[in-house]
Amino acid sequence: MTLHNVLQRLSLCLVFTILTTVSTIAQNVTISGYIKDSETGETLIGATVYSTKTKTGASANTYGFYSLSLPKGDSTGLVFTYLGYTAQIKKVVLSQNIELTVKLLPSSSQLSEVTVTAKKSDENVQKPQMGVIDIPIQKIKELPAILGETDVLKVVQLLPGVQSGNEGTTGFFVRGGNSDQNLVQLDEAVVYNPNHLFGLFSTFNTRALNNVTLIKGGFPAQYGGRLSSILDITMKEGNNQKYKVEGGIGIISSNITIEGPIVKEKASFIISARRTYLDLLIKPFLPKGITTTYNFYDLNAKINWQVSKRDRLFLSAFKGNDKAGYTEASSINYGIKFGNSTATLRWNHLFGQKLFVNTSIIYNTYLLNLSTVQGKYYAQVYSGINDQNAKTEFQYYPNSKHKIMFGANYTYHTFTSQGKSDKIPKNLQLANLKTNQIPPRYSNEMAVYLNDEYTITKRIALNAGVRTPAFITKDVSYYTWEPRATLKVSVDSSSSLKAAYTVMNQFLHIVPSSSASLPFDLWIPSSKITKPERSEQYALGYFRNFKENKYEASVEVYYKTMQNQVAFKEGTQLLEQTNIDSSLVFGKGWSYGAEFFIKKNVGKLTGWLAYTLSWTNQKFKDLNYGETFPFKYDRRHVLSAVATYELSKRWTLSADFVFSTGSAYTLPVGRVNVADGGSLYDGVYYVYDKRNNYRLNPYHRLDIGATYRKNKTLFKGKVPFVSEWVFSIYNVYSHRNPYFVYLTVDPVTQEPKAKQVSLLPIIPSVTYNFKF
């Protein structure tokens, strides 16, 4: 019997156990409510509450809601904590159910040098979850910024198990997965391409965000649809106490965020916009013969309304667009337009104190239109996705031992994708794809799930669940199920061992181009030919905190298999009439590695050190002579170090350093003469021994930054005004990191040469931020 079968049976047992356990609840008192920021009213996602009497606790969900059941009896102390906020202790009498909303004070607002900062919780050790990293937004803002733009994805790429592509490529890569294997959600809406400017910035404006969580293993059952990671981003709700304006003026872009109450403590809004003017700035400095246009913008808006004590509505929207063009006589030329739009309507409802329900209706679109010219050839890719999504999730807290989640999710996808490449015609008139003639492909994706976070004993906890996704098109239907389990065993009060097993399925695919250097993101749905991708991941971890959780350390090892990976057939040239599915070959991939992470959470010096040692390989029957070959982003070593130092109340210094093994690419190893009539072959053909046989030079880069902060008041002391000058230098020692390598052949001697293209040298920047 395989592990998969065992887990399938265990999943059934889990359902039974939950039902029986929940039905035998002892006399308990439930304390529930919201944990919020006292100054803004923003919910504090992941804040914890802890009973000093029973030594049990709970954490706030995405909406700041918590529910903690304690045995009826005497009073207890409840400690509410959140990193960066002053802890609050409330004494409650456990005689009847209590509704308790707590507002925590940000520790930064305390002017004393000896700030009583909340002790960091030890959830990373105690919770039965692994491969989960919360990234504080404040930390993102403090790190050195490329061109003055702080960036969520740049920080995500500094975490263990995560790596960036080459400079200038979009997306990020988690535990050997391709970039399409990451589900990026903004307020539950899928963002298919979360990048601006070829991955140099993310599409998310940090000022509009509340929380960022990355899950790369041990996935709870509510998440699905991608093999490798979930990046769950929550927008701010808007200050429900007073109006605030926040903005930044940078070298390439500026942004502004306005938030405030619509009805104080009842309803609030936030609107945030960012626009670049890089194209206008660059124009005067361009050498003759080069033309370039580049601009992007993004817009976030959200309204929330506390309809009643038990009902809350949220309406959020996001729109981000990029438009770029570059023309030079002897280089790569391109024109690109892409963008994401999302709209989410959510309704929170509380049934009593133990059952929290969120229902969402989501609409999102993604469009990429890329044309590129390289040498005598051009290519065009058009990829359009339109999703209509509805979901509902129940979070049930029957007692202090269980946290049960169940729900359903339905998405109607429309895909419009095609690509073509051809030689440039003599009249130089490129025949563009007739995008309105690309036949749309419709599909239905749905899932139901059940998950329980079960504290079995003081030392042992289990997070187990099952998800049953389905994917239906007019030609084919796929039904499957995914057992998930994470087991935690505490070694002592500050360390634990964890093990996780997860199965994931993915019904949407990006077909990666092995040769194109620009983002060739051709999204297609599963079909009769293109089967769903499926992964199984095993992970083991040791987690330990030191010095009252000031330091977090962990070592995780994982092994992940990925079935039905897609790639283009050798020699594929996309034409307007090409059936993409018929141009594909299918294989498997597997990745294994170890991730080391140490993080300092509090104090003047904070930051982390992450090191990942990993191997990722693929095997396709019809590629590479059927032999195993390394994945393009198989990188043996990835090291990142991040540090922030509070030099004084006004100055904060920061730095980050990254090093990674170069990514893999394919070059021929040998040359053979074509002697007999080889004129049109240029007299030579190439011998390839292995796909991805070469490595780009290692990538390394140091960035530094300094922030000067000044507090003053406006309007005769009535309005506090905070200003910041952010100075940063990207790639301090201007290391020419490789973007890609290509070959040229001397027409007379026929001797080949390799050329390396690099993108970003040292880039200093300065940004002025303000807040009032």
Next chain:
Amino acid sequence: MRKFFFLVVILVSLGFILSCQKDVKLKPLQYDSQLSIECILYPGKVPQLFLSTSVPFFSSNTTPQQLFARGASITITGTSTDNLVEDSVFDNFRCRWVPYYKGSIPSIIGQTYYLSVTYAGKTYTASTTINQPQVSISSTSFVHSFHDVYGEHEGVIVDFNDIAGSNNYYRFQMNRMIDSSVYGASNLGLIHSTCTNGSFFHIKEFGRSIYFDKGIDGQSMQFVIEPAFKHKLNDTAYVFVQSLDKNSAEFYDNIDKQKLAQLNPFVEPVFLKTKIEGCIGVFGSAVVSDSVLFVYPE
């Protein structure tokens, strides 16, 4: 502050514009040179076998003379055994000698031939049967502009009827005289002969594309061929259609696809599969149609 701001803007702008491009020396991967055999038998012609060694990709050895595998013992056995000997032919276009191994017994149709090449202590064997049908060209014409996977190009149009009842594989052949004013339509750049001083010389060119009759067995077929060399008004040429054996067809089709992938950066790379155990290359045969005179109309 203003000066600083403008300095930063200039640096940033330059960073984007001057995306650095430089020659890099790549550490050569371990590559053991392989023997390459290329031999197509034509009925009525003596065998011509090109034997060379492959070289590491970044090797500066590029000419046929540098790569020729000397001292091999080669036999082709049909009704009798033909011992091939070293010979060479001058390539007037590239102005260099091309060494090869030459047989003395003309091949005949309907015969199976066995190749044996012994080189550096190893023996390589292959066989081919010349049993392809000969086709007749029904017409030729010219098109100024034609569009296919190779892009837009002029073309010589060749019409003929496929021979029904077998899987057939065809390629184009053109023989003509050119002078040093004629450029090769090389994808690497336009080059022309620098050693013929304007005098005419003979060239033979083969089409890169291989045409399969799958699904059109016995029906009329049409090629539109991009000639390998430039031409002038009223230049004349003799046009042929070759019927290849399966091995040769697959081999040259793969090279064609590989070439396309090298030229077009948006085409996936192609790994060649060998047709001869232990080495690379092909031993095959072709039956050539009767020639048709073609006059360039422009």
